[in-house]
Amino acid sequence: MYFSQSILAVPVLALLASNVVAIPHRRDTQSRPDNHTLNRERADAVKEAFTFAWDGYHKYAMGHDELHPVSNGYGDSRNGWGASAVDAFSTALVMQIPEIVDTILEYIPTINFDETADEISLFETTIRYLGGLLSGYDLLKGPLSNLASNATAVEAILAQAERLGSNLAFAFDTESGVPTNSLYFNPSRTGGGTTNGLATTGTLVLEWTRLGDLTGNKTFSKLSQKGESYLLAPKPASSEPWPGLVGMNINIKTGQFEDAFGGWVGGADSFYEYLIKMYVYDTTRFESYKDRWVAAADSSIAQLASHPSSRPELTFMAMYDGKKLIYQSQHLACFDGGSFILGGLVLKEQKYIDFGIALVDGCEDTYSSTVTGIGPESFRWVTKDTDPKDSRNPQPPADQADFFAKSGFFITDSSYVLRPEVIESFYYAYRATGDQKYRDWAWNAFVAINSTARTGSGFAELKNVNAPKGGGFNDFQDSFLFAEVLKYSYLIHSPDNVWQVEHNGVNQFVFNTEAHPFKVAGPPI
Numbered sequence: 001m002y003f004s005q006s007i008l009a010v011p012v013l014a015l016l017a018s019n020v021v022a023i024p025h026r027r028d029t030q031s032r033p034d035n036h037t038l039n040r041e042r043a044d045a046v047k048e049a050f051t052f053a054w055d056g057y058h059k060y061a062m063g064h065d066e067l068h069p070v071s072n073g074y075g076d077s078r079n080g081w082g083a084s085a086v087d088a089f090s091t092a093l094v095m096q097i098p099e100i101v102d103t104i105l106e107y108i109p110t111i112n113f114d115e116t117a118d119e120i121s122l123f124e125t126t127i128r129y130l131g132g133l134l135s136g137y138d139l140l141k142g143p144l145s146n147l148a149s150n151a152t153a154v155e156a157i158l159a160q161a162e163r164l165g166s167n168l169a170f171a172f173d174t175e176s177g178v179p180t181n182s183l184y185f186n187p188s189r190t191g192g193g194t195t196n197g198l199a200t201t202g203t204l205v206l207e208w209t210r211l212g213d214l215t216g217n218k219t220f221s222k223l224s225q226k227g228e229s230y231l232l233a234p235k236p237a238s239s240e241p242w243p244g245l246v247g248m249n250i251n252i253k254t255g256q257f258e259d260a261f262g263g264w265v266g267g268a269d270s271f272y273e274y275l276i277k278m279y280v281y282d283t284t285r286f287e288s289y290k291d292r293w294v295a296a297a298d299s300s301i302a303q304l305a306s307h308p309s310s311r312p313e314l315t316f317m318a319m320y321d322g323k324k325l326i327y328q329s330q331h332l333a334c335f336d337g338g339s340f341i342l343g344g345l346v347l348k349e350q351k352y353i354d355f356g357i358a359l360v361d362g363c364e365d366t367y368s369s370t371v372t373g374i375g376p377e378s379f380r381w382v383t384k385d386t387d388p389k390d391s392r393n394p395q396p397p398a399d400q401a402d403f404f405a406k407s408g409f410f411i412t413d414s415s416y417v418l419r420p421e422v423i424e425s426f427y428y429a430y431r432a433t434g435d436q437k438y439r440d441w442a443w444n445a446f447v448a449i450n451s452t453a454r455t456g457s458g459f460a461e462l463k464n465v466n467a468p469k470g471g472g473f474n475d476f477q478d479s480f481l482f483a484e485v486l487k488y489s490y491l492i493h494s495p496d497n498v499w500q501v502e503h504n505g506v507n508q509f510v511f512n513t514e515a516h517p518f519k520v521a522g523p524p525i
């Protein structure tokens with residue numbers, strides 16, 4: 001959906017301040033402020049970074065989960081199935097780099113998903129491996145079939161996804177149907193534990209439903225939807241302090257929540273993300289998921305929106321413990337702007353887009369305020385109403401008082417571990433508005449990452465985003481550098497195409513939380 005020029009000319013803050021008058025919507029492409037045209041120079045620069053990182057991984061770590069980009073060693077933190085290769089697949093596809101696509105296409109059929117000596121995370125395995133496989137299959141069977149150099153290998157991708165799903169399915173074999181996240185193979189058994197988290201339980205349903213739809217085996221879909229059903233109708237009532245906003249820990253035996261602590265933060269985040277994405281995936285089957293997203297979004301605007309005392313024009317979202325607000329947020333939480341914008345686009349509700357844009361602005365501030373131009377892992381703020389004695393909402397430490405006065409937040413974890421969420425939300429903001437500003441912000445973030453985190457063979461985590469040179473490296477390059485950071489950095493500057501959000505005003509693909517685009521099953525909205 002695109003706005004007319006005259007609406008776009010009104011500054012966002014004025015819109016927010018004007019008591020949010022209903023704005024008429026037009027989804028016709030005539031009213032686009034910009035044509036989502038290619039910025040070749042920038043798109044090519046991101047492609048260069050991806051190819052460089054792929055070459056380093058391929059040379060030193062191919063088949064392992066991740067490169068150690070300082071020592072040129074490797075690690076296997078995701079069961080040794082080649083997480084970086086699978087995570088890079090859909091990015092190599094949308095960038096249309098045949099050599100890398102072919103290498104990964106040849107590799108995937110060789111992965112032995114029956115064996116691993118290590119603990120398996122159902123959630124991580126689902127979003128990275130199942131997500132990467134299903135997305136690669138959707139793209140190669142659909143709009144990128146020109147890159148399907150080996151039809152047998154393409155079919156093997158889906159067979160591998162089905163094999164992995166079958167191997168993991170016992171996770172759902174619990175008294176309630178809420179899955180266990182910690183698993184082992186040979187013999188198949190769980191790592192124990194009586195609870196599962198909100199995000200780890202609530203970020204399976206898109207991948208497992210897509211697996212069920214593609215294979216025709218609806219057991220996959222049913223298992224994940226049964227687990228999710230407890231999250232959609234939370235019990236006890238005390239675990240839902242405001243409509244749609246819930247706690248973080250679910251009892252595996254009863255399906256009941258055990259707390260009322262939460263927010264749009266790590267551990268909860270992609271549960272909310274998937275409520276609206278399931279609706280985008282299929283409006284006919286997942287209307288009730290949308291209703292829960294709307295409840296959570298409305299409650300968040302009313303209860304969680306928060307403005308730091310030193311920069312009241314900024315908007316962050318607070319966390320909560322029951323009805324007590326905690327003024328803390330994270331890089332991970334910065335997906336929230338994108339989620340509100342996506343919800344506003346598909347539901348044609350301007351208030352969600354406006355709020356999403358305000359959140360995007362706040363997250364941009366966490367980038368533009370630091371020495372490196374990259375935002376920190378976690379941060380806090382206080383509001384004009386914060387009691388100085390409130391131990392849950394401490395005042396900024398003395399050595400960050402000036403920083404808080406200027407920036408509106410203070411840093412509680414200064415690392416940057418190659419996370420994508422801020423650039424991801426810039427992408428949604430750009431797709432919704434066509435405003436070049438978001439392209440410039442994404443470009444600034446990419447240039448900062450490229451100049452600060454780049455090593456001889458890839459990209460490394462930074463110890464301190466607010467110190468020169470990022471305070472030094474940690475020798476780790478998580479697979480989501482390939483899946484997410486470089487994909488969103490590229491897509492925002494790349495030509496319009498069917499996998500892009502709001503392509504010609506509708507969504508033919510929906511991105512899983514690891515940024516793997518899945519073909520939507522229902523009529524595109």
Ligand SMILES: *[C@@H]1O[C@H](CO)[C@@H](O)[C@H](O)[C@H]1NC(C)=O
Pocket residue numbers: 033034035037
């Ligand atoms: C968008 O396309 C229209 C019609 O082709 C053209 O007149 C206009 O200049 C383009 N706008 C931008 C920002 O490229």
Ligand SMILES: *[C@@H]1O[C@H](CO)[C@@H](O)[C@H](O)[C@H]1NC(C)=O
Pocket residue numbers: 106109150151152153156
């Ligand atoms: C195509 O892929 C299949 C399955 O991975 C493989 O066995 C076969 O050798 C490949 N064919 C070619 C020509 O590379």
Ligand SMILES: *[C@@H]1O[C@H](CO)[C@@H](O)[C@H](O)[C@H]1NC(C)=O
Pocket residue numbers: 165166167169217218219220
């Ligand atoms: C569908 O998948 C489930 C879970 O892996 C499996 O138990 C069942 O045998 C499969 N059904 C068919 C028809 O393949």
Ligand SMILES: *[C@@H]1O[C@H](CO)[C@@H](O)[C@H](O)[C@H]1NC(C)=O
Pocket residue numbers: 045447450451454
């Ligand atoms: C990224 O870093 C490389 C290596 O320093 C450099 O050659 C390239 O120009 C950089 N890209 C951008 C866009 O700054």
